[in-house]
Amino acid sequence: MSVTIVKERNASKVGEVVLGATSDQGGTRTSTVTIGGDSALPFLHFEGKFPNRPAIAMEVNDIVPAWNETIKKQYGDVFSNPGAWAKQCVDDFGADLIYLKLLGADPDGENRSPEDCARVVKEVLAAVGVPLIVVGCGDTAKDSEVIAAVCEAAAGENLLIGVAEQDTYKSYAAAAMVHKHTLIAQSPLDINICKQLNILINEMGLPLNKIVVDPLIAGLGFGIEYAYSIMERARMGALGNDKMLAMPMFCSVGYEANRSKEANTPEADNPQWGEHDDRAVLWEALTASGLLQVGASIVMMRNPGAVAVVRKNIDELMSN
Amino acid sequence: MIIFGERINGMYTDIGDALKAKDPKPLQYWATKQEEGGSHYLDLNSGPAIPKEERAEAYKWMVNVVQEVSELPLVLDSTNYDAIEAGLKLCKRPAIINSVDATPEKMERVFKMAADYNAGVVGLTMDKKGIPLDHDLRVAFAMELVAAADEHGLPMEDLYIDPLILPVNVAQEHALQVLESLRLIKQLADPAPRTVIGLTNVSQKSPTNITNLLNRTFLAMAVSAGLDAAIMNANDEELVDVAATTEILLNKNIYADSYLKVFRAR
Numbered sequence: 001m002s003v004t005i006v007k008e009r010n011a012s013k014v015g016e017v018v019l020g021a022t023s024d025q026g027g028t029r030t031s032t033v034t035i036g037g038d039s040a041l042p043f044l045h046f047e048g049k050f051p052n053r054p055a056i057a058m059e060v061n062d063i064v065p066a067w068n069e070t071i072k073k074q075y076g077d078v079f080s081n082p083g084a085w086a087k088q089c090v091d092d093f094g095a096d097l098i099y100l101k102l103l104g105a106d107p108d109g110e111n112r113s114p115e116d117c118a119r120v121v122k123e124v125l126a127a128v129g130v131p132l133i134v135v136g137c138g139d140t141a142k143d144s145e146v147i148a149a150v151c152e153a154a155a156g157e158n159l160l161i162g163v164a165e166q167d168t169y170k171s172y173a174a175a176a177m178v179h180k181h182t183l184i185a186q187s188p189l190d191i192n193i194c195k196q197l198n199i200l201i202n203e204m205g206l207p208l209n210k211i212v213v214d215p216l217i218a219g220l221g222f223g224i225e226y227a228y229s230i231m232e233r234a235r236m237g238a239l240g241n242d243k244m245l246a247m248p249m250f251c252s253v254g255y256e257a258n259r260s261k262e263a264n265t266p267e268a269d270n271p272q273w274g275e276h277d278d279r280a281v282l283w284e285a286l287t288a289s290g291l292l293q294v295g296a297s298i299v300m301m302r303n304p305g306a307v308a309v310v311r312k313n314i315d316e317l318m319s320n
Numbered sequence: 321m322i323i324f325g326e327r328i329n330g331m332y333t334d335i336g337d338a339l340k341a342k343d344p345k346p347l348q349y350w351a352t353k354q355e356e357g358g359s360h361y362l363d364l365n366s367g368p369a370i371p372k373e374e375r376a377e378a379y380k381w382m383v384n385v386v387q388e389v390s391e392l393p394l395v396l397d398s399t400n401y402d403a404i405e406a407g408l409k410l411c412k413r414p415a416i417i418n419s420v421d422a423t424p425e426k427m428e429r430v431f432k433m434a435a436d437y438n439a440g441v442v443g444l445t446m447d448k449k450g451i452p453l454d455h456d457l458r459v460a461f462a463m464e465l466v467a468a469a470d471e472h473g474l475p476m477e478d479l480y481i482d483p484l485i486l487p488v489n490v491a492q493e494h495a496l497q498v499l500e501s502l503r504l505i506k507q508l509a510d511p512a513p514r515t516v517i518g519l520t521n522v523s524q525k526s527p528t529n530i531t532n533l534l535n536r537t538f539l540a541m542a543v544s545a546g547l548d549a550a551i552m553n554a555n556d557e558e559l560v561d562v563a564a565t566t567e568i569l570l571n572k573n574i575y576a577d578s579y580l581k582v583f584r585a586r
Contacts, residue, residue, distance in 0.1 A: 195576035237574050245574060297379055 013039035014239035014295070015209050016052065017248050019097065019160050019182060020131025024154035026180065033096055035212070035297040036248035041235065045320030053271055054292055055137030056307055057133055057200045057300045058095035059158050059254050061086045062104040062112070062120045067162050067302065069265050069278045074304045074307030082120055088127045093304045094311060096162075099133040099254075100124055105146045106137040116147035121150050125157060133250075133300070135158040135184070151175035158182055160250075163214060166197050172203045184250055186214040189226060191233050191245075198244045212298070213247040219263075220287040221257035227251075228294050235295040249295055254302030257287040281305035289313045321583075322361065322432045322549035324395050325354030326474025328386065338367045339378055339399035353389040356529050357554035361416060364407070370526075373398045383488055388402075390406045395442070395500035395551070401429055405532060409435040416440035418551075419482065422447045422461040424468075440467065440478035442516055445501065453493060455500040458483045462505045466513055476479060480516040480549055481505050488534060495522065495538065502545040515539035517542060519552040536562045544570060545569040557579035560584065 020026025033055050040048025064079045065072075078085035082100065089095040100121065104112040113221060122135055134150055135229040136143030147161055148171065164172035168254030169185065176183045185201055187194035194215055202208055215234065217227040238246035257263055263283040267276045284306035288299040292314065300305050327350045330336040337476035338346040351362055364386065368390075370378040375398065383394060387410075394405045397418040403566055404417055421431035421441035427443075434441045445451075445458040450459055460577040462481045469479045483501035498517065506512045523534035534557050538549060543566040551558060564583035567573050576582065 142388045189556075192575045192577075195582075197572055199582060201578055233574065240573060244576065278469060 003116045005046060007105055008040070010039055010048060010239040010240060012246065013037060013048070014223050014238050014248060016048045016083045017212055018157060019183060021156060021158040026157070027158055028101070028125060029131050033131050036051065038295065040239070042293055045082055050318065053238065054296060055096040056310060057097035057099040057297050058089035058307060059095060059099045059101060059300055059302050060089065061101050062117065063110060067258070068280070069098055070277050080148070083123040086124045087127045092131055093129065093307050095307070097131050097133055098128055099126060099297065099300045101135050102146055105138055105139070105142050107142055109137070114145045118153035119144045121154055126156060131158065131160070133162070135162045137163045137303050140168055144168065147172060148175050151179040151181055155179040156190045160184060160212060162186065163249055164197070164201065169197060169201050170204065173201045173206045175205050176210065182210045182212060184212050184214050189230055191230050195244045198247065206249065208243060208245060211247045212250050214252070215252045217251045217256055217291060219260050220283055220290065221262060222256070222260055223286060228290065231291065231294040231296070248297035250298040250299065251291045253284060253288045253291065253295040253299045254298065257284040258302055279306070281309060285309040292317065307309060321543060321567055322552050323359050323560070323563070324349050324361045324516070324549060324551040325357070325359035325554040326363050326551045327354055327553070328362060328382070329365040330369035333335045336369035336576070337510060339366055341486045342381065343585050345413045346380060347385050348389040351386045354407055354554040355392055358497070358560045359392060359554040361395045362390060362392050363395040363418065363551050372400065375403035376406035383407045401433065405433055408433065408439060411437070414438050414440065416442060416480065418442040419444050424463045427465065427468040431468055431474055434474055434478070435472050439516065440480060440481045441474060442482050443469070445481065445483045451486065453497060455497040455504065458497065458501040459504045459508070461579050462501070463508055463557065468472070469513070476509055476511045476513045479513040481513050482516045482518065484516050485519070485538070487573040488522055489526050499541060499545040502542060502547055506546040514548040515546055516549040516551065517547060519550040530585070532556055535559055539563060540566045
């Protein structure tokens with residue numbers, strides 16, 4: 001007996017967003033990355049088209065990170081040099097994008113000036129040819145100064161800058177518009193705020209194809225299913241022609257997955273959990289692959305071992 | 321919710337006079353104004369202003385002058401199919417034929433025309449004998465329209481079944497039957513055909529101080545029952561707000577504080 005495959009017909013698709021700019025386009029990147037464009041639920045190749053692979057962004061900080069040894073030992077002596085660090089991510093680990101978090105700006109930490117932060121961004125731009133994602137330290141007041149300086153210093157590069165939230169989006173959107181960058185719009189696991197923030201940013205004049213949504217996620221075991229359901233709802237909206245939810249989605253996997261004790265506890269402290277190196281890789285890789293299944297377009301990652309696993313997973317999901 | 325702006329109709333004095341005088345300005349004014357209000361389509365109806373033998377020319381003229389100022393697709397509203405066909409030839413975007421009833425020879429002509437011009441069709445749940453009261457009969461006519469559309473290869477998303485609302489002040493018993501029909505029509509096929517009503521009909525000849533209230537209330541009820549589209553006053557801002565709000569409350573669109581604005585931007 002032959003089985004007829006039931007196919008869903010979608011009214012619309014996810015918007016495409018281009019990150020980075022080559023010299024022809026006013027930047028200095030050697031290549032750009034395009035994300036989005038999906039016309040069906042993730043990887044249902046028989047229902048729609050997936051013109052662009054999900055991209056892996058690897059995290060680089062401007063200070064030496066407080067990461068566990070199982071991650072750190074996979075890198076060379078790069079943590080005090082963001083340019084070299086980014087270069088290793090691209091050359092050795094195949095990162096599609098670099099996610100540069102400017103933790104050094106933190107007023108409670110090194111309290112670096114916006115100008116110093118902009119200088120680090122320029123260094124990383126000089127070290128790699130892939131597009132950059134740049135975010136501040138998490139201090140709202142400081143970040144608005146830092147991002148303004150970064151946007152100006154890297155004008156025309158079409159950075160993906162963030163993170164714009166409901167209370168802070170105006171300065172980010174203005175800086176992105178003036179200096180030709182793309183914006184991460186972050187909402188606190190809330191589909192209604194996610195949509196409203198996109199509307200507000202768009203009303204300021206930033207086109208919809210210059211916005212990437214960060215729905216906020218949780219790592220494996222810490223509420224990932226809640227993030228999944230929010231992302232699923234957004235994706236159904238996008239396919240149903242809700243233009244204000246049709247942006248590609250960014251997920252900070254490396255950060256969330258590595259907040260868990262499961263990713264950080266050495267084997268000696270809890271032998272039942274098994275070998276730490278593999279466990280750390282799996283914890284991050286499974287967080288990423290779960291979110292790829294619900295439409296993540298950019299997964300931000302830390303652990304090079306997990307990056308390799310997820311790249312292979314993406315290869316398989318994209319081959320139909 | 322799909323809005324067909326109703327205002328370019330020869331029944332209105334300004335449009336009737338413009339049609340006779342070949343003055344494009346009133347048509348173009350209402351084309352632009354209804355688009356601003358939130359129309360997705362513009363309904364064009366010459367009404368009785370133009371003698372039968374001049375209708376084809378009139379529809380060609382209407383299509384041309386409206387397309388000069390608006391990108392919106394058109395709904396060609398007439399019982400004169402030669403006039404509709406003349407207009408369809410000039411439409412730059414897929415149009416909708418408004419309307420056909422469930423009479424076999426009319427369905428044959430209209431669905432073939434729809435296929436030839438890649439147009440949608442409004443199908444009325446009536447035949448030569450007129451509009452039935454009972455929802456059962458309305459739905460039976462709807463079934464005939466669905467079958468004929470299917471036979472001609474018209475996708476269900478291009479078929480708009482109109483269960484025909486009558487003025488409440490003279491035919492009060494119809495509204496409830498229309499609502500029940502809307503519910504049942506949505507179960508006729510999978511995918512279901514779309515549904516439409518001529519909303520303003522419900523308030524025709526009622527005093528002007530209550531027409532808007534009747535239209536708004538019935539729209540909310542009809543959308544809840546399964547209405548997809550309405551031929552309506554796209555410039556009654558509160559009526560458009562009711563359409564947007566009903567869809568939000570039915571969880572058809574995802575809520576955001578600015579949902580009224582988003583509804584109009586689509």
